[in-house]
Amino acid sequence: MSSHHHLVWNGELTTRLRLIRRGMYLAAPGMLWILLFLALPSLLLIVVSMTTRGDYGQIEWVFSPDNFTRLLGFSSYGWSADYLWILFRSVWVAFWSTLICVLLAYPLCFHIANRAPEKRYFWLTLIIIPFWTNLVIRAYAWLLVLAPQLPFAKFAAVLGIIPEGSPLYPSAFAVYLGMVATFLPFVAMPLYANVEKLDWALVEAAKDLYAGRARIFWHAIWPQTVPGLSVGITLTFIPAMGMFVVPDLLGGAKYMLVGNLIQQQFGTSRDWPFGAAVSLALMVLTLVGLRVQRKHSGEGGVA
Amino acid sequence: MRRFHWIVPFTAVGSLVFLYVPLLAVAVFSVNASRFGLTWQGFTLKWYQRLFANEQILEAAWNTLFLAGVSTVIATVLGTVLAIGLKRYPWSRRVYTLLDINLHLPVVTPEIVFAAALAVAFGLLRMVFSVFEPGMLNMIIGHVTFQVSFVALVVGARLASISTDIEEAARDLYADNAYIMRHVMLPLLKPGIVGGAMLAFTLSLDDFVISFFTAGPTSVTLPLYIYATVRRGVTPDIHALSTLALCVTVILVMISERVTRKTNKE
């Protein structure tokens, strides 16, 4: 007779053990792949971050918290805020880039949602194309725009912001331009999904109550777009903190972010232990960011 | 149509101009005759011709496609079965949560940390197995790692839209496991699988950071090549290359638009 061992699952007569075994066979290869090449290596980063760099750039398995104290600015030469400043700057840049993207994305989405339905696809495609264009190309394209021969740099030179004949990069300004251009589509696309489905009756109701534009936006529009906005912010803020290509090409040594610092340790400096420590710091910042975002959005986060 | 304050359309169009000015600049300078400097010297296609004579670029193009193709095939297979295994079987709550966190790791980990972790992992693996020298194998492994997760998420979303009724109906109509998989589940999942594969392919083409940390001297991809060249100074060849890449992107976006619009209609 049937017992606890047998069950019918989606029409199939089987046992729980057999189902779990089959589910495992199906899920295991992909899961193990991620486990082996991301989850475990991430744990490995923790171990490596506590080792010491050997004289030739190899890992010496001598454990100490030195990499972290170094990150906090302590060294044999005394205290310096350089690394902390880089970390802070990364958060700062990510924050402002995200904010600017959000401020630009709302009008952009309203404008597109306001087109005739058959034309929206065209406008939406205009956002999607930069979204999928290679990041390196998009970053270096700014080098071109900001080159000394083009009007932007010439104009800045006339104003006396930069010397005659020099480009607008590397600079904080160039980094911001690159960041906003990179991430604007990341905010606009999820936001648009919400804006397109906006319930305008609420807006009309608010208008009837003689609400000002700001109040209409804040009470009738903004709450309806929170889910998309929250996804957009996550998709922007987290990668922006760790961004490497944009600051590398447009900021150079003048405007270093944590991404460049990590790359440097794994590249020219060959200091993996310190690189691992900086990576962990970025990971912590990311988790804090996700935490904050989750708390404020309640739901709709991607993670 | 609603009437907005003029600042709304102004900002919207301004934002799009802001997104496209650099790309247009690249396209314009790719047909500029001047070798040095950025002043306009007349129309030419010679940079495009030189592109196809440049061994390095052709090799990089091949590497990019090879990497994207191979990793997409692996990731699509792994990701699809992973999604089915995770979503359609009676996992206990706790196990499911753990598996789900693992699945989302590649999505939430900052690229640069991901790349650093891979570099460390391969560095240590290299001590035991010499095949893990920086190069194509490492790049494929790295790319598959993030692609798997995206494919599984896309296929999983599609899977959630297939009610268990359908499976029960198939069973009621005498179908066994293999028949249901072949004639019901896979056809119904097809849009998700195709979408996931397209996403994986594009992610691979677009990737710079993971490749940068795992590539060897013979496995340079186009983004790596462009980056390396740009660091030495911008040249018209790169403009031509980038413009071509841009055209490919536009075509891919249009194709995927078509596909998604078609599946949305179904």
Place this chain on the structure above:
Amino acid sequence: MSLEAYAIYKNYGEVEALHNVDLVTERGEFFTLLGPSGCGKTTLLRIIAGLELPDSGTVMLTGNNVTTLPANERNVNTVFQSYALFPHLTLFENVAFGMRSRRMTGAVVTEKVMAALAMVHMEDKKDRLPSQLSGGQKQRVALARALVNEPEVLLLDEPMSALDAKLRHAVQAELRQLQQKLGKTFILVTHDQEEALTVSDRIAVMRQGRVVQCAPARELYERPVNRYVADFLGKANIIAGRRAEGGVETELGLLRLDSPPAWEQGELAIRPENIVFHPERPAVNGLRVRVTEAFYRGDRMEVWLEPGNLRMSAAPRRGIAKGDEIWIELLPGALVPLHE
């Protein structure tokens, strides 16, 4: 005997879905499981289909024990509530699915599919996809897809709940005619008492995982065993009383009835249409009552009476009005003693 189920128990955690349920259907019978949602009727249907396992009990199909036979090996087919048509297959391929999955090919498949589609008048739409059909058309295809396999028993899980009221009436009649023509055993699950009465040979009324009464449709309506059945199928007046010489002594006086009760003290039920108007005092079970409300319902009047708070259904031509004092008779043959 076509389908039998004995002593079926099924629990979901703490919830008792089925408790000691027996069910025996005759070959060629239209059998209905009737009850409110959550009474266990769908669970019982799914156990018969092989889509659930009972905790204990036996399911027999044409004399063979099929309790632990997988769904895909049972000669039973189901019309699902959602219809569950395969969205990627044409109607033709939907109907052919059950044969294709058994590796049948060739002209015989085409022939049977076309015959099945013709049976539900859908043959001209064979190349359409399910998404191009209306709810009623989907239901027909689901029916054809199940019947084409010539199952011993056809199971129908609330197949009409997604249709609008008018269409539902037409489909009920068609379904009944189809079943009579094919001579197959149909088991229908529904919560709609009117639907159950219209199509069924026999009905099992279920409550909280138990079969309360299983009887032919007419008997169920006219001789409900308890208050639950009486209330679930149509309306009933319930009158409390005590057995007495020649009938039952109630607050309305001594009432005579054809079938004397088995209890000493209990309740009687009578349908509103079995309370009839009399111009003069009737010979038996006559009552002088006052009309407290009279509602015009088109085909009938719904009349509220005191004493006894009775509900009567009368022909509109009688011209009964609020405030009238009238004579009524509680038909002795329609007064039913209830159990419980």
